[in-house]
Each structure stands twice: as C-alpha cells, then as structure tokens.
Amino acid sequence: MQSRRHFIKQSLAVSLGFGGLANYISYGQAINNPLTNQDQSNWLQLPPGFQAKVISRMGEKMADGFLLPGRADGMAAFPVGSKVVVVRNHENSPGDLPASPFGADLGLLKNLRQELVYDFGFGKRPSLGGTTTFIFDEDRQQIEKQFLSLAGTNRNCAGGPTPWNSWITCEEDTTNRGEMAAAHHGYNFEVPAGETKLVAPLPLKAMGRFNHEAVCVDPRTGIVYQTEDRGDGLIYRFIPEKPGHLAQGGRLEALAIRGEKSFDTRNWTNTNFAVGQSLEVEWIPLLDVDTPADDLRLRGAAAGAAVFARGEGMWFGNNEVYFACTNGGTRKAGQVFKYVPAAAEARAGEKSAPGKLTLFAEPNDKEILKYCDNLTVAPWGDVVFVEDSNDACLRGITPAGVIYTIGRNIGSSSELAGVCFSPSGKTLFVNIQDQGLTYAITGPWATLRKS
Secondary structure (H helix, E strand, O other), X not given: XXXXXXXXXXXXXXXXXXXXXXXXXXXXXXXXXXXXEEOXXXXXXXXXXXXXXXXXXXXXXXXXXXEOOOOEEEEEEEEEOOEEEEEEEEOOOOOOHHHOOOOOOOHHHHHOOXXXXXOOHHHOOOOOEEEEEEEEEOOOOEEXXXXXXXXXXXXXXXXXXXXXXXXXXXXXXXXXXOOOOOXXXXXXXXXXXXXXXXOOOOOOHHHOOOOEEEEEEOOOOOOEEEEEOOOOEOOEXXXXXXXXXXXXXXXXXEEEEOOEOOOEOOOOOOOOOOOOOEEXXXXXXOXXXXXXXXXXXHHHHHOOOOEXXXXXXXXXXOXXXXXXXXXXXXXXXXXXXXXXXXXXXXXXXXXXXXXXXXXXXXXXXXXXXXXXXXXXXXXXXXXXXXXXXXXXXXXXXXXXXXXXXXXXXXXXXXXXXXXXXXXXXXOEXXXXXXXXXXXXXXXXXXXXXXX
C-alpha cells in the first residue's frame, strides 16, 4: 500500500506543479538554457550547475555474477523501503552477443537455470533481452547492487511503472516460435521492483501480442494504456479483470476518434489534427489478441481505430496519459499527445462524457524536437523526453507547449533512453544506449523553467 500511496501522491503533486507553472509561462515563449557543462567522460552537455555521473557501464560484473547487458533502454525508479530501486530494460536481440549478460561466447549461460530464461533458443541462440535492477544510494550517487531480473526476452524497449511497485517491460518484437526461437515473442512481462533475484518469466498474453513499446497505468482505475512502435500502430487500453493482477486476464481495446473511422493522427500528407485540438474518443473491443499473425493493428484500424506514427514513450501524470509518436507530423519529426481519461473510464457513463485526446506538441522543426522517444512527467509537472537521433537531446515541454533543452549527447550518435526521476525528484536517470552507459543527473531543476 505504501507504494500505491506514493504513486498517487506523486501524481497529485505533479498535477499541482503543472497548474502552477501554467500561470507564468505564456504559449509560444522560448526558454533557452545554455549548455556549458560537460560530464567527466565528455558525453553529455548540460546547463550550468548540473552534474552527470556515469553510475554503470555495459560489461561490468554484477552481484549475481553475470555481466551488465548493453543497449539499456526504458526504465523507472521506485521507493523500496529507504532505497531507490531502478528497473532497467535492455533492447537486445539473440544476435547481440557483445551486449549479452552471459558474455560474447555465452559462457555464463550455464550458470542460469533454463526455466528462468523465457526463450532459451534450444541452447544455441537464446534471447538476450530482459531487465536488470539496481539499488541506488541517492546520497552518495552510486549503485549499491545490480543484478539480472528478467532473462530470455527480445528487444525490451520501453515499458512503464505500476502503482503496485512493479515494472512492466515490453517486447518490441513479434518473432514466432520456430527453428531458431523456442517461444513466441511480442508480450509484456512484469518485474516487481522489490524482487532481489531473477523473476520467473510470465508473458501477459491478454494484454496483446504486437510490437510493444511502452505502457502506463492510471492508479485510480488500474487500466493499462499501451503504445505500438509501428508506422501504422494503435493506442491500446487493457482493462484487467482484477486491477493490480494483470496475469489474471482482462480485455483489450483500441482508441478511436468518435465519429471518425480509422482517423489518421500522423499528419503526414494532410493536417488532420491541429496542435492544441482535443477530440473525443471511443474504444473498440479487440478479439484474438494473442494472434501469431501480427495483424492486431490492421484489424483494429479496419474496425475504426485511429492510426498513429510509431507510438513510443508513455507516462501517466497530472491525471493524464502522455505519449510520443516518434515520426509523426508533417516533417515526420515527432509528436506528443495527451489523453485525458473519462470520469467513468471503461464504465457505464463513459459514452456520455468520453475521454479526450489532444495533440500536445508538433513543432515540425528538428531544432526544437526530433524523434521523441522515452518520456516521463517531471516532479514539477513538465513532460521530459529524450530523442532517438544523432545529436540526441534531453528536453522538456511546459504545459503551454513550450519546448526547452535540458541536455545533449555530444559524445556519440547514440539515442538517449530511459529517462526517469527518482522518487525524491533529486536525480534524473538516463541511458546512452549504444555506449551502454547509465547516468545520474543532479542540479538546480527549478532554474530550467525560469531561464
């Protein structure tokens, strides 16, 4: 119950911060933060007064004897007792041997019980994605312990935290069982933040089998919202039979714009959706959600669901759902949406007062926003996101839609990933994926909104 109270309290605090910020930032105002500081390894450039520290590196030996995997992606931080615990994805495929937790020759695989690996690959080509968990000492700004917490999945890209203190990790992969794969892929898996060892992998099949990206949970209802990383992807909601117990099943639905069959939100050829415009939604029930055909989005769109351009990062805050579409917009540079659930979401009365979808940001200027990916909601209420591009930036968006820069990757062409704040709001965690680096960033956060 402590974790759920924290989740709701944090959401309320974010909501209050968002409203206050709106009082002194007008729409269209630019916030320019000079980036003058560089971390000691010369990878990140940050505003004055900020510090970035590398807290873990790919290939380090972990507490369980395995190696820290590479390609770190989405993650979230949780309060567990007096500690900060972070669960971190690794977007590895079976062929990513240099980034393997078992070594490039898979020599350490023998130290792991086969039933704890979701897809053992017949012992020849195991899936190398999954999650690691680390326990972080925020006062000393260093990791106390890190270990493998989920093994044998493919391309764990993003996911999302739950109010019951777990991380839902998502496979961005729909490989079918066959000669090289011993299991179907395309599922979500749950990793409790308080677990101190490798968890048994259980695919949450009722949540759908598709090219998953991210999820978020409304703590008031337990409904899980999901993105799909396809150029013609959908936005889904999963209504569990019993909130907080996802493995017990539920029903899956796709977002549609009321009165607009198969509405195209992408704005690629025609501007169907204006920035700031809010549209009422309805939800379309989906059947055969565990299909091996990878056609869930196609059947959903044919039934009237709205189409999105590569839905990626998603987060719940301000009693709203925020999500990014990486190549939406007339210049395919990215969009950010927000969804306000109905007061009677997924219950009687929803149709008379439905939820609303708003196009929150689409600047169509790559100097302002390019290929937004993972995102979070900051303790002060802004949406904070990272970019999947060369010269990738860490940016924030105010409630008025003003975009500002928090940091920049100047050391490589790698994307930034996994942006999230510690429960205290003091520390921001972020990954440089290709280099396998996880950073902790601290500084005078309040100054970012006043520059």
